[in-house]
Amino acid sequence: MLYHENFRPKYHFSPKSHWMNDPNGLVYHKGTYHLYYQFYPDSTVWGPMHWGHATSDNLRDWKHQPIALEPDSLGYIFSGSAVIDHQNTSGFGTEENPPLVAMFTYHEPNGAQAKTNDYQYQGIAYSLDNGKTFTKYEGNPVVPNTEGFIDFRDPKVFWHEASQKWILILVAGDRALFYNSENLKDWNYLSEFGKDTGAHGGVWECPDLFPLKVAETGETKWVLLISINPGAPNSGSGTQYFVGEFDGEHFTTSQTEELWIDLGRDNYAGITYNNLPGEDRIFIGWMSNWEYGQQVPTEKWRSAMTLPRKLNLHNNNGYFLSNFPVAAITDQLEKQKPETIKEDGILHFKNPKLNQAEISFSLPSPVTDFEIMLSNDDGERLSISYNAAQNTYSLDRSLSGLTDFADSFAKPVMKAPARFTAGDSVPFSIFLDTSSIEFFADGGANALTAVFFPKKPYTHFQLKTDAPVSELSLTPIPSIWN
Numbered sequence: 407m408l409y410h411e412n413f414r415p416k417y418h419f420s421p422k423s424h425w426m427n428d429p430n431g432l433v434y435h436k437g438t439y440h441l442y443y444q445f446y447p448d449s450t451v452w453g454p455m456h457w458g459h460a461t462s463d464n465l466r467d468w469k470h471q472p473i474a475l476e477p478d479s480l481g482y483i484f485s486g487s488a489v490i491d492h493q494n495t496s497g498f499g500t501e502e503n504p505p506l507v508a509m510f511t512y513h514e515p516n517g518a519q520a521k522t523n524d525y526q527y528q529g530i531a532y533s534l535d536n537g538k539t540f541t542k543y544e545g546n547p548v549v550p551n552t553e554g555f556i557d558f559r560d561p562k563v564f565w566h567e568a569s570q571k572w573i574l575i576l577v578a579g580d581r582a583l584f585y586n587s588e589n590l591k592d593w594n595y596l597s598e599f600g601k602d603t604g605a606h607g608g609v610w611e612c613p614d615l616f617p618l619k620v621a622e623t624g625e626t627k628w629v630l631l632i633s634i635n636p637g638a639p640n641s642g643s644g645t646q647y648f649v650g651e652f653d654g655e656h657f658t659t660s661q662t663e664e665l666w667i668d669l670g671r672d673n674y675a676g677i678t679y680n681n682l683p684g685e686d687r688i689f690i691g692w693m694s695n696w697e698y699g700q701q702v703p704t705e706k707w708r709s710a711m712t713l714p715r716k717l718n719l720h721n722n723n724g725y726f727l728s729n730f731p732v733a734a735i736t737d738q739l740e741k742q743k744p745e746t747i748k749e750d751g752i753l754h755f756k757n758p759k760l761n762q763a764e765i766s767f768s769l770p771s772p773v774t775d776f777e778i779m780l781s782n783d784d785g786e787r788l789s790i791s792y793n794a795a796q797n798t799y800s801l802d803r804s805l806s807g808l809t810d811f812a813d814s815f816a817k818p819v820m821k822a823p824a825r826f827t828a829g830d831s832v833p834f835s836i837f838l839d840t841s842s843i844e845f846f847a848d849g850g851a852n853a854l855t856a857v858f859f860p861k862k863p864y865t866h867f868q869l870k871t872d873a874p875v876s877e878l879s880l881t882p883i884p885s886i887w888n
């Protein structure tokens with residue numbers, strides 16, 4: 407496979423061709439990470455949704471697989487999740503060959519057009535060949551839309567050890583609803599969350615719920631992810647989260663502040679892997695935004711996923727998540743020490759491989775003002791800065807390359823209130839891949855992800871700071887597509 411088209415990412419997952427949006431059904435099974443995704447195989451804009459499929463044994467190299475789920479008489483196949491039914495509670499398989507069960511939303515397009523208020527409902531399908539092919543359950547829908555919610559979708563299912571039940575969380579308008587089940591087919595409504603909490607500037611989508619230990623203390627909290635479109639602080643779609651408790655029936659939180667997993671504009675609808683061994687939580691998001699995702703200037707395919715990221719929970723005057731690419735992305739690679747020059751307080755280096763690499767450096771704590779500028783020989787450039795007085799990061803892509811394909815692309819400048827974990831030295835990392843940048847401050851206590859479309863690759867890095875820069879490195883990242 408060549409993957410040499412303009413703007414094609416080299417070490418991020420993107421479909422061979424055509425339209426992709428949300429990651430779906432992230433599940434680990436028998437040594438394989440499955441990545442299903444919202445896919446329309448007939449066009450580069452959104453349309454009748456299928457589940458595309460890719461697999462990996464390391465979260466770095468991906469293999470394309472045949473389409474896993476296609477629309478049928480009940481509707482298009484919208485977003486959802488997948489579990490391994492180890493005890494064969496569903497009866498779809500055996501304990502020796504436990505079924506992989508996917509739960510998704512059916513979206514019935516005629517009902518949607520007629521505004522019947524009953525065109526989204528939940529279905530399941532099972533696979534007995536390790537996620538390759540699926541059989542849809544004949545009793546679908548398993549969660550009908552009896553209340554007539556206009557938006558009623560994106561089921562996330564997981565096994566809840568304490569209550570020995572399956573838990574389902576889905577979204578209805580701007581609320582999250584919780585259900586439980588003993589067999590993945592019969593679901594009991596439990597509770598609702600969201601009335602007085604969080605951002606409500608749009609529809610809630612793609613929920614996720616999982617326990618995570620606070621890195622510093624080992625205390626376990628529950629984290630609820632909720633994507634929202636529109637209504638993100640930097641415009642368009644974005645993913646907020648809540649840190650609280652889940653008792654098997656209700657999610658509660660005392661959080662009053664709005665928290666966002668990534669304040670770049672291009673990380674949406676992200677969810678985490680089910681069935682991972684150990685306690686890691688690994689997240690993948692769609693690296694785009696509904697404001698302009700269908701207009702970005704790629705030709706053969708549209709959009710890529712974020713790098714898979716490990717989530718960590720912290721408490722430093724309040725709980726917050728950090729997220730950082732999994733070690734597999736760079737751990738086999740050689741870190742280079744770039745040759746730099748310093749002129750007028752600005753550190754520079756040039757490198758032809760800059761645009762497909764991780765660049766990292768550290769600054770002493772407390773961090774003072776700095777500005778990173780990435781650019782090409784045509785003067786196209788993208789900047790990330792930190793303003794200590796405002797304690798805020800900014801990412802500006804207004805001069806980064808092509809921007810006029812959509813009015814809402816160049817602006818606003820993305821802003822993120824800074825958060826720090828404790829420590830004397832603060833690490834920064836930038837992952838550049840042709841047409842995307844993922845910026846991680848302090849190990850991911852702040853993340854900013856943005857796509858951009860330069861006419862020529864970026865080859866020039868500069869860092870303006872009065873502070874001593876340490877541990878500057880460049881790690882070229884090879885293409886994962888051969």
Ligand code: FRU
Pocket residue numbers: 427428444455484485511559560611612675
């Ligand atoms: C989020 C979303 C989901 C829906 C899917 C449809 O991006 O709108 O709520 O299931 O995309 O493709």
